[in-house]
Amino acid sequence: MGIEVMADIRKDYVYDLIESGKRVDGRGFRDYREISVERDIINKAEGSALVKIGDTAVLVGVKLEPGTPFSDAPNKGILMTNAELRPGASPDFELGPPNENSVELARVVDRGIRGSEAIDLEKLCIEEGEKVWMTFIDIHPLDNDGNLVDAAALGAIASLLNTRIPNDRYELTGEDTLSIRDTPVAVTMIKIGENILVDPNLYEANAATSKLTVISNADGTISGIQKSGTDGLKEEEIAEMVELGIEKAGEIRKKYLGDIEA
Amino acid sequence: MKEEKIELIKDGKRLDGRGFEDLRPIKIEVGVLKRADGSCYFELGNNKALAAVYGPREKHPRHLQDAKTAVVTYRYNMAPFSVDDRKRPGPDRRSVEVSKVSREALDPVILKEYYPKTAIDVYVELLQSDAGTRTAGINAASIALAAAGIPMRDLVSSVAVGKIDGEVVLDLNAVEDNHGEADMPVAMVARTDAITMLQMDGRFTKDEFERGLKLATKACHEIYELQRTALIEKYSESVGKGEE
Numbered sequence: 098m099g100i101e102v103m104a105d106i107r108k109d110y111v112y113d114l115i116e117s118g119k120r121v122d123g124r125g126f127r128d129y130r131e132i133s134v135e136r137d138i139i140n141k142a143e144g145s146a147l148v149k150i151g152d153t154a155v156l157v158g159v160k161l162e163p164g165t166p167f168s169d170a171p172n173k174g175i176l177m178t179n180a181e182l183r184p185g186a187s188p189d190f191e192l193g194p195p196n197e198n199s200v201e202l203a204r205v206v207d208r209g210i211r212g213s214e215a216i217d218l219e220k221l222c223i224e225e226g227e228k229v230w231m232t233f234i235d236i237h238p239l240d241n242d243g244n245l246v247d248a249a250a251l252g253a254i255a256s257l258l259n260t261r262i263p264n265d266r267y268e269l270t271g272e273d274t275l276s277i278r279d280t281p282v283a284v285t286m287i288k289i290g291e292n293i294l295v296d297p298n299l300y301e302a303n304a305a306t307s308k309l310t311v312i313s314n315a316d317g318t319i320s321g322i323q324k325s326g327t328d329g330l331k332e333e334e335i336a337e338m339v340e341l342g343i344e345k346a347g348e349i350r351k352k353y354l355g356d357i358e359a
Numbered sequence: 360m361k362e363e364k365i366e367l368i369k370d371g372k373r374l375d376g377r378g379f380e381d382l383r384p385i386k387i388e389v390g391v392l393k394r395a396d397g398s399c400y401f402e403l404g405n406n407k408a409l410a411a412v413y414g415p416r417e418k419h420p421r422h423l424q425d426a427k428t429a430v431v432t433y434r435y436n437m438a439p440f441s442v443d444d445r446k447r448p449g450p451d452r453r454s455v456e457v458s459k460v461s462r463e464a465l466d467p468v469i470l471k472e473y474y475p476k477t478a479i480d481v482y483v484e485l486l487q488s489d490a491g492t493r494t495a496g497i498n499a500a501s502i503a504l505a506a507a508g509i510p511m512r513d514l515v516s517s518v519a520v521g522k523i524d525g526e527v528v529l530d531l532n533a534v535e536d537n538h539g540e541a542d543m544p545v546a547m548v549a550r551t552d553a554i555t556m557l558q559m560d561g562r563f564t565k566d567e568f569e570r571g572l573k574l575a576t577k578a579c580h581e582i583y584e585l586q587r588t589a590l591i592e593k594y595s596e597s598v599g600k601g602e603e
Contacts, residue, residue: 197459200452208560212541309557319568322543322559325459327466329553332572339568 104303111304115289121300122151127341129296134251134353136259144260144275148252151298152242157234157252159260161275163223163267164231174221174229178207180236180249187241203236205323206250209281209312210234212320216257217276223269230262232275243299246310250283255354280354281320282346285310286338288330293338295345309335311342315350319343365538367523373535375404379528382518382578383491387589389506397507399589401499404532405489407441410499412507415477428471433462433481435496441488457493464497464517464546464556470510479509490536491519497546497556502586506593514586515555516579517546520571522563527571529578541567545575549583552576 111121124130130151139145144159166173180203182190195203210216221230234256236249260275287297287305297305306328312321319339324330330338367374377383383404392398395411402408418424435457439446450458461483469479481504483496494517501515521531522541536542541561547554554572563571 195452195455197455200455201459204452204456212560212562214562314562317565319559319563319565320561322557322568323460324554324557325463327463329467329548329551329555330557331552332554332576335554335557335572336569339565343565 107300108304111300112289115292115294115301115304120294122298126292126294127345129345129349130298132251132349132353134255136255142256143263144256144258146252146255146259147239148248148255150244150248150251150296152240153244153248153298154239155245155248155252156237156239157249157256158237159253159256160233160235161230161260161263162233163228163269166222166226166229170218171226172222172229173218174216175231176207176211176216176218176234177231178203178210178234178236178253180206180238182238182241186238190241201323201325202246202249205246205283205310205312205321206234206236206253208321208323209250209283210253210257212312213279213281213314213318215254215277215279215281217278220272220276223271232260241299243297243302244285247283247285247296250281250312251349251353254280254282258354279314279316279320280350281312281314282349282354283310283312283321284342284345284349286341287326288328288334293334293341295341309338309342311339311346313343313346317343317347365534367535367538368526373523373528375532379526380574380578382530382581383532385582385585387502387585389502389589389593395503395507397503397505397509399499399502399506401495401502403491403495403498403530405487406485406492406495407487408492408495408499409484409486410496410503411482411484412479412500412503412509413482414479414507415474415509416480418476418478424476427475429469429474429477429479431462431466431469431471431479431481433458433465433483433500435461435483435485435493437485437488437492441485457496460556460558461493461497461500461546465500465504465515467553467555468501468512468515468548469504470512473510479504488533490531490533490542491544494518494544494546498582498586502590505590513548513550514583515546516549516582516586517544517556518575518578518582519544520575520578522561522567522571527567527574529574541571543568543571543575545572545579547576547579549580
């Protein structure tokens with residue numbers, strides 16, 4: 098009960114502050130917390146990135162191994178995205194099988210990569226109908242202070258941009274780098290009262306009634322949207338959020354993914 | 360079977376003969392199950408969805424109760440025989456996500472605060488699937504909730520829009536979904552125009568997205584009228600016969 102009362106007081110505090118034009122950590126409504134992206138920090142992984150957005154930290158690792166293609170796509174590699182909300186990252190996460198939040202996180206990140214066709218899956222075919230590269234993106238949140246999805250999505254594309262294909266390990270020949278054709282970036286926004294805020298921290302996310310993630314590509318097209326939360330959004334609000342999401346994604350792409358040839 | 364490029368639009372018509380802004384045929388039956396508190400059978404083209412609602416009833420186990428409101432659960436389930444390749448029974452990652460967004464689509468209209476410590480359980484079964492299943496499920500569930508007599512602010516209506524052969528079209532069927540370029544399921548509260556579910560995959564330009572959302576909004580209003588009519592017909596009939 099104590100925790101619930103505290104949570105309600107905190108919600109009111111966050112709400113009142115936002116109504117007066119301020120955020121808990123002093124940011125503007127359209128500002129991200131400080132972002133950092135460190136690539137290639139896990140040698141054993143074919144690609145990896147540690148993304149921090151404020152105090153939120155997500156480690157993403159990419160592994161590749163040969164496998165059998167799906168029968169309806171015999172010439173295409175396989176992409177699988179998984180997320181585990183481990184208890185070490187938050188007192189609110191519990192051990193056990195994936196729940197709806199971890200499934201949603203993984204599927205939204207997956208949708209962005211897939212929709213943008215960032216990975217040329219046909220290039221991951223080793224032998225048609227027999228053997229293809231299976232690409233596993235594993236999302237590993239280390240510390241949850243809100244907005245895991247943007248950090249995870251950024252970590253996924255940053256990792257993929259540096260992913261090596263482990264031909265030697267499986268005694269295969271072929272290209273050694275994964276070819277990446279686009280750079281989808283996720284931007285999450287919430288609505289509190291009548292205000293739209295970018296990059297909610299945990300307090301803000303808990304006080305918000307609706308949340309929208311927009312994943313957009315280098316050419317400004319959209320390759321994924323996910324609304325969540327228990328309140329509706331107006332068409333105009335969604336249009337505003339989509340526009341803002343594309344703008345913010347552009348800034349993030351330029352700053353954190355720009356030094357890599359996409 | 361190798362993926363082949365097929366033409367989805369011929370002479371301005373879609374393969375099933377529909378125009379770009381046409382819904383598939385809809386059939387609604389209210390109160391089709393005896394044991395459920397509320398139920399609805401909803402057909403959208405070849406989709407056959409059946410929703411059963413129980414509650415408000417006591418929530419078990421107790422520690423999952425909410426002292427302030429009812430707890431809504433929503434389970435979306437595809438029957439193993441509902442698709443071409445048999446679906447393995449039980450929840451998979453897709454159905455877990457669909458259940459979550461569907462619950463959140465309906466949550467805003469349910470007056471949960473009237474029934475603290477209770478459960479309102481919504482079970483949606485897809486007996487046959489042909490793309491747009493989550494939207495058919497939400498339409499069915501919304502009616503079933505009303506049929507269960509659960510106080511609601513309004514009904515929720517849902518439809519998907521997508522992109523095929525470069526055109527933004529309404530309510531994709533399975534062939535269009537499999538070979539199309541984008542898919543965007545939407546749910547909304549018609550009376551207030553509040554959008555309570557929005558997902559998108561594939562690729563849309565901003566302009567296509569905006570046109571798609573407008574198209575979906577318009578179609579949700581059409582579906583809303585059908586939902587209302589089905590409920591009114593069902594219950595004015597029973598009043599007429601002197602039933603409850």
